Amino acid sequence: MQGSVRRVVWLGLALLMLGGLARGQRERSSIGGRVSDASGAVIPGVAITITNTHTGVSSHSETNGEGIYTVSALPVGIYRVEAKKEGFKTAVADNIDLGVAQQVTMDLTLQIGEIAEKVTVTSETPLLETTAEIGSAMTDQVFHELPITIDEFNGRQPQTFIFSSLPGSTGNSFSGSINGGQLFSHEVLVDGIAIARYDISGGSISGFNPSVEAIGEFKLQANNYSAQYGESQSGIVSFQMKSGTNELHGNLYEYHRDRLFNAAGWRVNTFAPNGVDAAGKAIRAQNVQNNFGGTVGGPVFLPKVYNGRNKTFFFFSYDSMRVVTKPRGSLMTFPTSDQLEGDFSRLLDLSNEIGVDALGRPVFQGALYDPATTRPIKNGSIDPATGLMATQDGFIRDAFGFNPVTGAAFPGQANIIPQSRWSKVSGNIIPFYKEVPRINDNLFRNLARSGTNGPYLHINTVSIKVDHAFTDRHKFSSMFNYNDNPGSNGVVFFGGGPIGLD
Template sequence: MIQRLSSTQLLVRCLLGIALLLTPQTMVAQSFTASVFGTVTDTTGAAIPNATVIAVNEATNTRTEAKSDIAGKYLLPALPPGRYRLEAFASGFKKYVQSGVELAVQQQAKIDPGLQVGELTESVTVESSVSTIETSTSTIGKVVSNKAILNLPLNSRNIYSLIYLTPGVAGSIGNNYNSMSYSINGARASMMDTLIDGATASHPTVQGYSGISAFPSVDAIGEFKVLGANFQAEYGRTAGSVLNVVYKSGTNQFHGTAYEFLRNSKLDANTFYNNLRGVPLSSFKRSQYGGTFGGPIKKDKTFFMSSYEGLRQRSFSSRTATVPTELERAGNFTQTFAGANNPVLVFDPFTTRANPAGSGFIRDAFAGNVIPTSRMDRVGANMAKFNPLPNTQGNAFTNANNYYSQGSSSLDIDQIDARVDHSFTPNHRFFVRYSYRNQDSLPAILWPKELTAAETT
């Protein structure tokens, strides 16, 4: 049976649908911002409709406005994390002001302004903090604030290492794009998703890890949040966990930082066993330096933040190997032993034949354990010339480990981040961010350069 609706019924249903869409909801999906919601009431607890509620960012003076509905409910969505001042007012009531409202990544803060009867020119100031207990969502997560990011020790200044502050984290976190092999609450490493300023930065890797496309500087990050379980449907890309990272933005004041973290083996003590054997401490030099600078382009409207970080690292490497002796290069294996009185015999492959005494095959050793020059391949003989000659005393019987070399490996990284924020209206904002990272890693040259070039081509 098909039910036909009159034009009046159709109009009513359309209006109801539009009203539902326009009614403030406390469960609006937020990728990386915060929100404030609540109910505006008078001193008797009665709802105040059409009240104006404003959230003012104390660092940038940008404003986000909303009106309370007929039930007094309001919603201020998409607020960048930071410190805010909340204002609420309506005709016939004193202005309500609550300062020092700290909002974290994805926080849904509930604030119920209570307006007192009086003139609008009068105000009631409330000094209280917002509860960090989430009452509007069942998401289990951990927020790491900017203060913790800057003050906690980070050996390699890898921002993602702070994930270990969250319960249930296991695995390893490296400094490369394809080395994020951590898991939360037993999920696979490939099930992790990373959001940077609301956009996914994760990608799969051939090792099955959760790769990441950006490694921001510690000083460029405002805060981040790790969602471990029960996160909302907006995070449908992952079945494991979500790491939500938010960059800093500029403010109405110019601010800058500069730093350098230095490690040098000349400032380090040698190990006990190295001292016991008379071995000097291996050389290691690492310098990590950079800075940030940000401020207003147009006060209360447009802001910028920029960051640069560089890394220069040089570390000692050594190699012990076994290389052919001059006799072995010439095909003479009379001095090649597998142990005491146990010579290594070299057999002629062209003498291979069926074993007349049983199953299998047999073959004859070269006369005198020397390969004739006429039997040597010219290409192989020329390639053998690229191998270095022994330069140290090897094993007394086998002559193994008769080559030693040392060198320095290098790691150079340059990271640049820049962000610009602009506020068009109290409820319309825009930002753009650019991140660049270049990494050059060169291993130590532990073989002759000619051979190294042949290995890499």
């Protein structure tokens, strides 16, 4: 069977609102603090300008009567904070690295002097985060430098990194648990929008699956997170999609996997389930994976028409996953020809007496007992069917083809089930079993089986993000994600020898 899954998601974040109202964008961050003079006295009415150094987009605020300022709804990025007031030198805090859903405190001190003079402080140490939440944040650089497993069915899944690397979490690309919570019980946000699969109670983005290269940063909020996150039973995972900047940047990548680079493994070397080559060496199963794509981002620029520097930005990502697998062989145990006739004598070992039953009769390795003869027995009582005295309480049965009194095997009858005792269902099924060709008539590992979970898989993911600043208080962000996932369901073949790889 073949299937094709296409998912298109358009997330329009129209942030056309005042800064105070923009707090609803949950992946957004904020910078705030107190402005004072050299003596520690607070200064009201200080003009605050916060600028993203990569895009040139600025936001403005002013300190209140307590000298406090807050600018919220800031996307991830590197920022510069400027504080200006007549009679004081301009205070500048530079290189503030703001992560996903982060609230940073940046206090400033103004010195008496001309406003044209500047006092710059460069942030080199982590700034104080003003929330009590417990979690882990990952920057763009660290996220893309650390290894992420390539899932055979979904490519590089962002959640794989979280559940295989971050403390307090466990799971895989499809499901996971945070702080010991139930599977699928955590909330997943992409650019502040809940995107988890709620047909399975959330916690998985396998249906959306943005490209890893399109994700800039993420944050795992494991405990004590804000009340605005009301849809989670265990934790919050926030992904921030990459945005363009004033500089044009891009990359190309490919991750390749092939059986030529894989170790054969113990099972292949021992049993050669896929056959052997001309030199008699075991053939490794075919499994080719190619994950390739590229990204490009920058300002929107139309020559002689529009220059979007410091205003309008785009980021485009294309990711493709190609998987081709050939059936993998193995050996399984199937009823032998004599067993399909009711003869299980080859299972019986009359030389191996493993004990006695409640009537003192010998019990042999591999003996089959007739369930229709099951009966209870009390210690010291006489069994009416055999006339034997029981030596203990329990249940007894008579073995097929054995003398019920002495427990000795009748020649040519032991462990043979007469067809009169077969059920009607078994009698109808057994003819089909006889048609399955076995590779030998051994008792065990006599049937070849070959199969694969999905012979092929082609995933194409396209992501486009556009950001535009109308004013310092009115901004627009929109993200489009297209996921095409055609593939085939798994198949299993029984019978015959190993399936060739040509």
